[in-house]
Amino acid sequence: MPDPIPMPTRFGSSGQPVTRRDGVAKVTGAATFAADNHPNGLLHAVYVPATIARGRVVSMDVAAARAHPGVVEVYTPDNSLKLAGDPDAKPFMFAFRMHVLQTDRIAYANQPIALVVAETIEAANEGARLLAPVYEAETPRVTLDDAEGYKPEAAGFGAAETVHGDVEAGHAAAAKSVDLTYETPSQYHNAMETHAVVAEWDGDRLTLDLPNQAIVMSKAAYGYYFGIPPQNVLIRSPYLGGGFGSKAMSHAPVMLAIAAARAIGRPVKLMLRRDQMFGPVGHRGATRQHIRIGIDGDARMTVLDHHSLSATSTFDDFIEPAANASQGLYDAGALRSSHTGVRLDVGTPGPMRAPGEASGSAVLECAMDEMAEAAGMDPLEFRLKNYAETEPGTGKPYSSKALRECYAQGAEHFGWAGRPLEAGTMRDEAGMLVGWGMGTALFHAPMFAAEARATLRPDGTGLVETGAADMGQGAWTALAQIAADALGLPLDKVEFRAGTSDLPDGGVAGGSGHTATAGGALHSAGMDAIARLAEIATADPASPLHGAGNATIVARDGRLVVEGDEERGEDFATIIARAGGEAVVGTGGASRPPEAGAAHAMYAHGAVFAEVKVDPELYQMRVTRLVGAFAAGRIINPKLAESQLYGGMIWGLSFALHEEARHDRRTGRIVNGDLAGYHVPVNADVTGFDVITVHEDDPYVNALGIKGVGEIGITGTVGAIANAIRHATGTRVRRFPIRIEDLLAGG
Amino acid sequence: MRAFDYTRPASIEEAVAAWTPGAAYLGGGTNLVDLMKTGAMGPAKLIDLTCLPGLDAIEVKGDGSTRIGALVRNSDLAHNRDFAARFPMVAEAILAGASAQLRNAATVGGNLVQHTRCPFFQDGISACNRRDPGIGCDAIGGDTGSMAVLGWSQSCIATHPSDFAVPLAALDAVIEIAGPNGSREVPMAEFHRLPGDTPEKETALEPGEIVTAIRLPAEAAAFAAHSRYLKLRERTSFAFALVSAAAALVIEDGRIAAARLALGAVAAKPWRVAGAEALMVGEPPSPELFARAATAAMEGAMPSGDNAHKIELARRTAARALARAAAGTPAEMPALPASVFGDPAHA
């Protein structure tokens, strides 16, 4: 086992609940989002969405659209914008196949079938309307039963099938078992800021104002598609109004706008309308999950066997890796996660906040509840009975796992101990049915790769740079806190530059790994700058640090001092001035060495407890309390971390009770494709939330001991709420979202 | 969005004179402008009513009736203390609708005249007899969760979405109208229309007519002590009704002296059945009585698709609204108006 990575830094800024630094700019409207940019000569583009899901476009009235005053150009498959890179190839990890007018075939509703570019947005919209496409429609396949399944090569970004132990023997050994089928609907990210771009060309140089979760990495993608070197692409993405996984990759409407800007020779802006978010920019695909659990006479799990039938498009392969959520958590004798894909006439699904974990955990945690009930056990006791001390299947030790403490603190705070086993026995003073349910939260703790630069300026202040992305999660603040600590400077003496692609690669803001990764890079760059400065000081006979030896020198409040003898030291500016006044630049990177990943299983954990109230006749439901206790390594900024965890729990509530895109089976269109019809919780739904962060030191996960908090809040929560509804009403609903009519039918 | 003319008349006469076929009146625009964006409506001319003088007052007239100008904003009406004290379920219904921002912008005239939320009407693409008479109805055989279970026809199964209209119907409101042929009044019961063969005729308004005011008769205030609006919905706030009910009673010496009951989101108009109200008169309030009244109110209900659950839910909602009304109007507006969770125990 390798040694734990030493943690030499004293944490000053980090650990503090600093308010987000960009908050005021955002609430006053001063923050500039992509579509707020108006370069000279700007044209406006709108894409024309297909209104059928399968078939072809027979004709469009291009002449009428072109004739409309203000319309500059109309692109259709007849005069399509040719890309240098093949939109049907998948040359890199986040490449999804795109419909950029290369065909008149329609593979999903809202697929781009034309692009209209005009002097004003109004003219572009009217031009789009005048196209009045005529279709040859075919019967769309939009439900999981509409097509045959196929064996996928991968599920999400992971394996399609994972087996540990003898699954059949596990089934055979079961004294009791449950065999259940659950369904989850398709869901759409719908970040507050819809996808948008302002594209401007200068010869073969491209500048994009573009909300983006993988800012530096995306240069290569746009370079590929447009046949220019990556370094010719500049992406500016200082703020994102939410990403949730959909803003890490290139999408067809954006590609078309960029291509049009090049073809016309003027900057072009495109911003999706809300209804256009339902199709071309990814979503969480629908699943039908079959899950079987067996237990022996002592309620120990002999098998956990989880299969997901997951929808994807007819032209690409991403499927929701739901069954993989059953890996890593419970100590089952045998463990299988497997997937079948089904090709439907829908846009290609993609990663949506907790891809796989959200829908898989929902079903796993419900199934655990059903198993506990069948065993006559308290659901928490049943989970503790099957607590995994090492990673199930692999036997790897966990790098850290404070799940027991999460269960204990969450249960204590919630008051779980008083829960009656039997369903339908609790009422409040107004006669509402009351139910309590719980679920375990689990999310892997990944690291990607990032680089950073830290500069100590002659005036003693710091400048730290990395192309990180702030999707609203607070990266601008938390990453600056990490950097300030590494430089031994207070936060207000550190300038933080991020959000553009001409900076060192900040990695992907996704997978709940951004703080660990970009933060790790900033930390190491800061440490490098301090080491260089220390070298200068210790070599300088005029410095009180002369000859002190690098190893003992640390940075504190803008000074280098000898550890344990802080009187002996000198401030940064003085050291730099004597050395000739040149800024000292450090660089650093972060990633997880493969050996570290092989030695330990790394996850964040949590326990979520829900109370719901349900009207006994009308069946309207309300979550009245939701307590989540999470152990996610070192918390850099408690305020921001809690806000992420709350956000995840709200998302879980949304999954349990609200979100569902409903397809018209005849046309394949989504009938509730706007925010009046596609429900997410409103403030009145979000009451009685409590987040507890459980202390956890993790010496293995990375130098800073950071796990992620961005997605874990969803996991556990969906199941906790569904289980609470079952506990309140006695009715078990095995499809999401749970609706009033489902309880009416069950009651 | 199609290009359109815009005018802002300074008087009702000017507004009516400005009307030409294909023009539309503009209130707060919270419904009309959305429909213009989807292409469901494409008026050639917008006649902005919001600057018309004299239409933004709430007045009690000499005969005891209350007149609400058509331009009064939804929030201003709901938060008017005198009004809310006399017509608590009207205020409760308004506060149960949309969001605070929308209620601030929306006018009461626009609220009444607002169009159905049927997705096949709203999308501007599907076949819809309301938009294009005779073309067909794609709602039939589609997603029918929000569709009618009463009074629908083979040409249209849409519902009227207004919460506000439901208690107005229960209280026998009268709609004041001005138009090319002068002024007239229409009782609320006749204002919204069932689709029949002419679903495009959504209201009693003739081309060019404007709603100028809504009048509540003096008798309507008699229900103040026992009136509630109850709205069943898929989230706690900011959702259209799955079903709703406005219930108002006059209780004298332990017996019901007068009863009103109107249901929302079950038909193309607020649904009132005289017999359901009559059977309660003279009886002491009881759950059995309210269940009978609710059943009578839903008589003849038929699913228009996969929405049979709405029939049972509407019955239960009506019975519950009556029970709440019998229990008495709360002294303060509940924190969650018209909510299942609006009882003081949940505040």
Ligand SMILES: Cc1cc2nc3c(=O)[nH]c(=O)nc-3n(C[C@H](O)[C@H](O)[C@H](O)COP(=O)(O)OP(=O)(O)OC[C@H]3O[C@@H](n4cnc5c(N)ncnc54)[C@H](O)[C@@H]3O)c2cc1C
């Ligand atoms: C997201 C969302 C949620 C909503 N939720 C609810 C809800 O839960 N409950 C609910 O009841 N409502 C709800 N609404 C609808 C809202 O109440 C209406 O949009 C609003 O009341 C319309 O008023 P307005 O003044 O904006 O009308 P406008 O949009 O200006 O007009 C609507 C229609 O009425 C006509 N019109 C307007 N004024 C007059 C007049 N004086 N005379 C004749 N015709 C006129 C217009 O020509 C147009 O056809 C919601 C709306 C939205 C967008």
